[in-house]
Structures are given as structure tokens and as C-alpha cells.
Amino acid sequence: MGYSFKKIEKKWQEIWEKRKIFRARFNPQKKKYYLLEMFPYPSGRIHMGHVRNYTIGDVVARYKILQGYNVLHPMGFDAFGQPAENAAIKNKISPSTWTMRCINWMRNELKRMGFSYDWEREISTCKSDYYKWNQWIFLKMFKKGLIYRKEAVVNWCADCQTTLANEEVIEGRCWRCKTEVIQKDLEQWFIRITAYKERLLKDLEKINYWPERVILMQKNWLGRSEGVEIYFKIKDLKETITVFTTRVDTIFGATYVVLAPEHPLVKKIIKGKTQEKEVLNFINKVSQKSKIVRTAKDVKKEGVFTGAFAINPVNNEAIPIWVADYVLMEYGTGAIMAVPAHDQRDFLFAKEHNLPMRIVIQNPDLSIQDPKELSEAYEGDGLQINSAEFNGLPNQQAKQKIADWMEQKGIGRRTVNWRIRDWLISRQRYWGTPIPIVYCDKCGVVPVSEKELPVKLPPRVRISGRGGSPLNHVKTFVQTKCPKCKGKARRETDTMATFFDSSWYFLRFCSPKHKTAPFNKKAVNYWMPVDQYIGGIEHAVLHLLYSRFFTKFLKDIRLLNFDEPFTRLLTQGMVLKDGEVMSKSRGNIVDPDSIIKNYGADTLRLYILFAAPPETEMEWSEQGIEGAFRFLNRVFRLLEIERGKNQPDLKLQRKLHRTIKEVTEDIESFKFNTAIARIMELVNQLYQVKDTDIYEAVRTTVILLSPFVPHLAEEMWQRLGNNKSILKTKWPKYDPSLLKEESITIVIQINGKVRSRIEVPSDITEDKLKELALNDLRIKSWIQDKPIKNIIVVPQKLINIVI
């Protein structure tokens, strides 16, 4: 029952489409607003997370349209990727057919939600007119030396049969299938994102409207840390071990050195030593372990002595060199100086293997001098001891002095270490952008020339899911001519990681059909940067960091005139059911389609916006849906209330204008839940007034509601006698003179507790107010004859009498 949402929603969706109401036109005369939501992977069905994300965006888009902005609000599909291959194997259809089917299905679902997209700008990354430009950008980066191929220890997912970027390894597991990731030695393509690390860090300061925690996550991911590189000569060998430390103040306490098992010097220093075999066995054992086992908390740190010694350059002491699994090749130099008295990990390892300790920083609370008395490492500040000429200095000062001294003597150097690695982008997969590279026996690695783009993905490829890149088996693809010497050559068969595709799609939306470049420069410099970006927190590092990097690169090759792509970012909260994230594996999914069918898109939109503020998690409730539906019916019935004779009284006028003010401010600050609550209050009041002409009030209410429930608003708008779309009207303005009440309730407190309330004219003087308060009967009986110490008056609000 209820209003006929099915008919109404269909009707307006057709009208919007027919009248091309959301078509965005390039127009430098008009102030632009680029609103973007993260485009979906076309899995086939939209889920509540999508609905929430896109509804939030749609409110902003429609609000900005009513504010008179030239709004760009596009949608597309992040269509390459592995699930399509898995589906292809399972359903015996090609990834392409499967993906296109999913896209069609999803586009329909999105349209049924009534979102204000300019569908003429739709893009799919799996189409060659899109991925051609992936290849083009790849070649530009290649030319600038930002793309290289090298053999490296890489993350390998045995289940997906492909490599993974560091960013795609979550807690030691594949981000997609959760299989434990192992390390493999492979030749792979990398993007030198590290060349941009300083700018990626520094420009975070320019970003003022992102959630603080996203900025922080990016900072942590870049992981800049200042320290000192120290050179340890190896005794009886012409080699040097370089270690990195942030605690150079503890150098005099270094009692051994540890190399990562993968460290290239290990094999050299054990050669011919009695320990050689034992060390090799140990290295072998460690390499068998997956990353998740190796970094597990409760696992004991293991290691072996190499038989070799290193010379501590500050005191020429010979200290033993160990190999241990707690030192990682990926971080720093893959070698550390161990200071067991002042580093808990070194402490535990030293205890386990009976290695010596030396205290060099005095703990001010605990004057232990004998390391045997230590129960744990002391990592705090204190005065230097056992540190030669630096004794007695506070360690933070000593840090600087020791670094200066080491630099002078050439035994160390200040340096900055970063956590971020270069970005591994090759995947041994079919459903992705072919890497535009050719291998020629004569000329070596040769980039495909721009004119030959796109290197098209061949259709009808057998995908087994096993045994490396499927493109390897496609002769017509692999066999090609060398772009340089025209001789026989072989194509690269790896494809690009799909994060490459999504790192610049927001630029393509500005001119999606542009033929001669990835985007039209004029269009992109008009629409960009994205004014408001909306999506999930899960992309806080991966996608957002890569997109920032692409933008900076494209600026450097003079295609863009800005270097940050997203001005504002909103990360929406997840949709929960029974306190848990909605997911297939938990079986607690609510299908948006069934809600649309039973209550309509407007009800779904209203509920999802009203249930919680956009940034926090929201709990799904079927009863909440009922409530939203009931409210919309109540709104719709406003049309049936007969027009009364009386003009709206001041009370209603004031309510109306206060509501305009509050709703406007709430939308601006993304407090949609309270914006809707304010409108509900207004509607409640419209039902209270009797025999009054509420036409104007209803008209305004409908506009205020239109960003949230656009179909219902359009229908009511039309029935109120308007023949143009409500989107062609203007957002209402409030009359400031109507915000002031003529009488207000003042709270009277005694010692901070509410004891009485009085109604007074709003322009009352302070003295008059005090007098009224003190003469209030209830207050009088509270005060009696107690002395009044103080009276605090908060204008328009309260008066506090201290006795």
C-alpha cells in the first residue's frame, strides 16, 4: 500500500533520461562542481555499500544543481580484474561476455535508484578505447625512466597464480582470496613511485579537506624516518656492512650485528667457515616459511652465528655477525646493529642466544648499571654512559653530536629511510591491460610505438586458472615484429594491475570520448580537481596514493595544471546487519533490489541517509525502512490537505525559515540524518495547523526534500502545478528576520541545576531578566535567605544563580 512509488519512480527516471537533465556541458562561464563516487567493480549486483555510497553522492549532486552549479556527476565501471576470469572458468563464457552482462545489469540497478549520473560519460576500463590510454601513459612513464623491469623477491599468491603489490598483501595474505602470500624470485615490471615519495608526503600538507586519519595512513605508508647509516667493516674481508638506525645514540651499546637471511653478503662471509653449512640450512628453512608465519607474534626469533665478526667503527670492537629471521631484507639496509640493552627485540634475541649486553643510556628511574639485572630493554631517554666522550649528555643531544662526529670521521652518514617500495604492476593474468612491450633478440626490451596502440587483448583465450599468464599460449598475440628492427619478436604477456586503470579514470570522465589523448586538456583543467570524492576507507592508501602519484606525473609532463586530484574526501561508513559487516560469507546480505521492489528507491535512499551520519557505520533495520516509508506517505498526503483560508501565522513562518537554514547547513556539512529530522519536524507542524493555506510551505518542503527523495519530490512538484523539473528551480533562501523568536524560554539554574523556566520577550535586558528570575516563586523558595554569591547570565539561554 501507500503512494504509488513504482509508477512515479519509473516515470521520473524516464523523464530525466529523455530530457538529458544530468548531461554535463563544458562551460567556463559557469562555476563547476565535480562530484565523484568511487566507481564499482562490476560484480553484477549492487550491494548496500554501493547504495549508501552513491546515495550520499546523489544528495550532494542534486543539492549543488539546485544551488546553480554546473555539476559533473559521472559513473563507470572498474571492469578488469580477476573475478571475471574465475567466473569465466566456472560458467564457461568469456570474461568479456561475463563482464558486459554484469555491467548491463548493474547500470540498470543504478538507474532504478534514480541517481543523477550523466550516462553519456559512462566508461568501462576493459574497453580498448579506455585501456589504450593505460598503455599510452605506461609508455610515457617508460620514457621518463619511471618504469623498469627487474628480478626481485616478490609477493606471490599461489591460488591466484600471480604476483601482488606490497599494497595488496594484507596481514601476509592475498587481499582478494586471503591465501598466504609466499616470496618468489621473479622478473617483473615496477613503477618507480619512490621517485615521488617526497612530494607525495609533502603535498599531504596541501590537502585540507580529507579525513585526518586518511592523511595519517598515507604518511605511515610512505614511512619517512630520519636516522644514520653506519658502516661496519668485516674483519679479515674487504667488505662493509651498512646498517640503518634511528638510535645512533646507542651505537656504543651495539654488541652484535644481524643480517637478514636474504642479505647478499651472507654467502660471502660464511665461505669456508665451519658455520657455513649450518647457516645455509637456516637460510633455507626461513625461505620456506610464509611471511605470515615469519612475522607472527608468538613465534620465537631464530638465528645463527656466521662465524664472522664486524668492527664497530666508534670503538673498533670486533662484534659477532649473526643471521636472524627478525631482520627483514625489505626494510632499511637488511642489516642492523643490535643494541640489546635498548631494543626489546634485540634484548629477547640476546637472552635466547647468550649474547652480551651493554647499557649506554641511563634510565633515570632505575639506576641499573649491570645489564644482568635488566628484565627488559630500556627504550626511553636518559643520560649517556659507557659512550666515551659523549658520557653525561642527554641522549637526544648525543644523537646529534654522535651523528656529526661520525660524518666527520666518515664512518656514518645521516640519511632518510622510507617504507614505501616501488610499485609492482605486472600480473600473470588475462583480464587486464596488455603491457605494451616487445622483446627482440637483437634490440632487447622495446616499447611498442604510440601509433600502434592499443595492443588489443585477443578474444577467445582459454583460461584454466593455472600455469602463468594465459596470453603465453596465444601464438597470434605473442608473435610479433620488433618496432625497431622489424625482425621477429615476442610480446610481453603479463598484464597490468587493475589499480593502474583506476589511477586516472577521474580524468577520463572529463572528456570520455576524446580520441587523440587520454583526455582533453581544456576539459580536464576546467572540471578537475574533483571537488568532492566519496568512497570507502579501504582505499585510503592504495587507490588514493596511486591516483595522487599519477596526477603528479601527468602534471610533470605538462598535461595537467594541478597536482592533487581530490579536494575533498568523504569516507562513508559500512553497512552492518546484527553488528556485522554485510557479506556473502556471513550470509547476512540484504538485497537492495528487494527493498526497491517493496518500498521504492526513495524509501531506501531516505532510510539509509536517516539511519546514521554518512561517515559512521550504520546498522540495517527493516523497521527503519517501514518508518521511512511511512514518512514519505505522510509527506505525499500533504497534497490532500485542503487549502485553508488563513495565511500562515508567524509561528509556521518561523519554523519554515529555521528549517531552511538548518537543512542547508546540515547538507553542507554532510549531516543528512539531522537534515531529514528537521524536515520531519516541519512536516509534523504542517499537520498541526488548521484552516491555513500551506501551499507555499509545502512547496518549500518539497524542494528541501528533493535531494534525498527525488522521485517523490518531482511528482509532488508537478502536482503543485509546476511543469518544469524541480531541478530547474532554486534552492530556497531563508529570511534572517524570521529566525528571531519574539519570546523565548529562559532556564533558571541554582548552582548549575535547573530549577525553573520563564517565558520572556527575546529583547529583554539583563537586569530585567535577573529581576524576573529572582522573583520567580520556585526560585524564591530555593534561595530563601541564603546569600547570593554570583549570578551568571547567558543571553537568550539561561541564568545561573550561585548561592
Place this chain on the structure above:
RNA sequence: GGGCAAGUGGCGGAAUGGCAUACGCACAGGACUUAAAAUCCUGGGUCCGAAAGGACGUGAGGGUUCGACUCCCUCCUUGCCCACCA
């Protein structure tokens, strides 16, 4: 282990130094109806009290303030992010 959020009625949530619990859900009562649904109206933190009214009350404890859900300190719980990061 480090960092960042958050903790308010039976439930979702509101209030960011000034009336705690707006708005909605659920619940209860009433009106309409032959009846039900729908709709409309009313009620509601807890405890004491017949009532008027009072006491207590925003995870726990302390502090600042005339006044604290809000600011500060300590702790507890939950969530998220990072993590043998040298």
C-alpha cells in the same frame, strides 16, 4: 607493541561548555471503524512519592568550571589502521 576513532534510553541516533535523550523505530493508551489494517492524537530515562516534587543519570574514577555528554588526566571496553620498521 604503536597510532587513531568511538562508548548517551529497549534500539538507530541528537546535543561539542549552558534545558541530556531532538528526529525516528519499538512499546503502551486513546480516537476513527461492525472489525482489522491504514491514519490521527497522547505518553514515556531510572528510583522514591498518591501527587506536587525530589534524588540519581551520557563506559569507570578523578580534575578544571558558576555550569561538563562536551575540556584535561588515569583506567576499562569496542572498532579501524600500521607493525620483528631497526
